[in-house]
Amino acid sequence: MSNVNKKKLPVGIESFEKIRTQDFYYVDKTVMIRDLIQRWGEVNLFTRPRRFGKSLNMSMLKAFFEIGGNRALFDGLKISEEKEICEEYMGKFPVISISLKDVEGSDYDVARTLLCSVIGNEALRFYELLKSSPKLNEVERRQYEQLVCTDHEQRGSFAMSDSVLMGSLKTLSSLLEKHYEKKVILLIDEYDVPLSKANEQGYYNEMVFLMRNLLQQVLKTNSSLYFAVLTGCLRVAKESIFTGLNNFKIYSITDVRFDEYFGFTDSEVKEMLAYYGQEAKVQTVREWYDGYHFGTLDVYCPWDVISYCDD
Template sequence: MRKKLPIGIDGFEKIRTNDFYYVDKTLFIKELLESWGEVNLFTRPRRFGKTLNMSMLKCFFEIGGDPALFAGLKIARERALCEKYMGKFPVISISLKSVDGLDFQAALTALKTVIGDEAGRFHFLRSSDKLTGDEKQAYAQLTEVGSSQGGIYTMTDKVAAASLKTLSKLLSKHYGQKVILLIDEYDVPLDKAFQAGYYHEMVNLIRNLLGNALKTNDSLYFAVLTGCLRISKESIFTGLNNLKVHTISDVRYDEFFGFTNADVDEMLTFYGLSSYRDVIRDWYDGYRFGDTEVYCPWDVINYCDELLADPKTMPKNYWANTSGNGLVLRLLEKADQTTKDEVEELLNGGKITKKVSQELTYRDIEDSIENVWSVLYATGYLTGRHLDQADADIFRLWIPNGEIRKLFYELVEDWFRETTWSDTERINRFCAAFPAGDIDTLQNMLGDYLWDSISVRDTAVRRNMKENFYHGMLLGLLRSQGSWLVKSNAETGEGYSDISVQTPERIGIVIEIKYADDGNLEKACDEALVQIEEKKYAEGLKRRGMKKIMKYGIAFWEKSCMVVTA
């Protein structure tokens, strides 16, 4: 029976006990043990296996874990290491992903729930003969809930801030062994707080929580934290001198987050999908972590799953649709002409040089557009490498793959539509030129819009993708007219015209768009008009009662355009 693909499953034990396909990353444990610091922070984009790796660490180290989970995996060959470390430690494992709320009190309650639930796993501490009465009471403060408060944990704010340190001390004393602390998605509460307006309060809370647990905790063996961003020490790691940070630009651990070429080849062979290797590489590969080229695991797994159900399935955006894409929109909203040119260079397959700050606070993102570039790199919207070994902050950046390029296209379209619709007088004048047959106004104004926007000229991009870009831009302009019926790729004759319009005055407009690869705009316009006639695109509009039909051929080449009418 074929193994299931683990879509949305990030628990190591569940994957290993329910016959899901697993890409073996267990040698991460060996490398961590051979080079660990007391506090280890790994920053990677979302959906690159951070949570699954943290779950794996918990299953490996925790007292009472099941060694059979690792049978047949690479780490099992390291017998001496397994004998020394497997199942030998108390483990505290929390994720701060759910610490969210409309205000600080709601987020604080969510944090107390996360900590209280984890403390509740160690219910044996209530009756441990290794703990004093005061220590048992300290444990009770972490787990007590108030019936009058709907089951909410009643721990005070002070108890919550010290909770991880307290739980470490109690577990260490009970077992006679220091504790391993795992904190997944450590920066999510700060991101959510920044968006909701209580950032300062959340910074203080996280600073106290982590400071107590990581800075002066004699019960700590080591800690591992994961997140998307490396938050500056001044923000939440004040005075923490035992922190080892591993970002996406670091060589160490580079193959343990994301899928390598070897991982993907092995998976495709296993499922009989090797013929899709090139399309998967084009769409989902291209990230660089250290010296390793990696794929986004979420994309590869989802696409393979759909291919097994329907071999004709086309690649699509999976990763880009799992979260908000506000960072790219923020970049576009702040963009001056230089930034627009840089975005255009990226969309056209080029690279840009930027100073990347590896250490930020969420407030820093708003300070300058340069910081937005840094966050786009850290969160996976861009990839890159050091440009100059003498200056570790200078990077060459580029869009990693087809999925992210398509995302950028779509967000540029959204941004362009919003900015153009805001100038109603201008856009109404442009649209009115179509039923009037005023090709001079159309061509001049469309040219102005092109200069205001971001064009696609990349020779590596297929012609139909270039046409789709301009198609989307023009469609967005026309749809500003609320009383017009504007259809895209609608069947109006024997085929599908690019754009058709019906106005309340019963004027029908057919528009065919061409991209002039050779720069010959006149030839491309002529081809568009010939296609309108040969495919009889106007016939459908006549059948719908349009009294007058306007036919337009519009050609684009980079930031140039030509408009002709039949």
């Protein structure tokens, strides 16, 4: 069957907004929002293999919760049936959303510069709001300037001192809470990449010290935080960077909670193959790609299934 007039396949696309506005096929994982709210955890860590939809889910969470978001993105999706949740939570929170997937320097200084860039650029997203917010005092405006200040001698890289960098996410969340008068949701995708790369390149101890201080300040002693979601491929030992976090929930591949939200379930694969006229290939796809077990579910790697349909 021809795929003409069918939705496009989202090969490698991690933007929820792009998928929903540019007519790509979307496997609906939005009920994760309801479960995240109902199974409340102040800090939630999801560990899954690469290419299992972690970044797309984080993009979806940002689109749902962030003030000023496009509510129409969720029209017709399962979460739209949860009227009370949508009324109370959709578009109601300031959201800090960063990905650390590119913080992978060959040495500590390079990695630190890349981390400053990620956080500095996220702080710049709020420049028009915070640079002259009447709700911030002069000291707080100077704190914000420290987050977005650049060093012209270093080709415009962000010029955060160690103390500013380690407190940057906490500072930004505090400023956003004061401006919006709403607590902040924090999303950190691929949190483990800086540590994994540091371990490979020989500067692990320095990076652990930096990440421990950065995350402890924003996650442990932060009255501006509503809740946080972190994703990664690895569960870094809690003792290394999450010391003292008692508000911490870890959802690994063995956990039955949220097991259906990362990767495609058997029914989702059948539905997708049927949509693209490949119903006869269900058993072939199952034999080739059904090699993962999360919680109580057998799941497929989305990348593999989408690529198969795209061939």
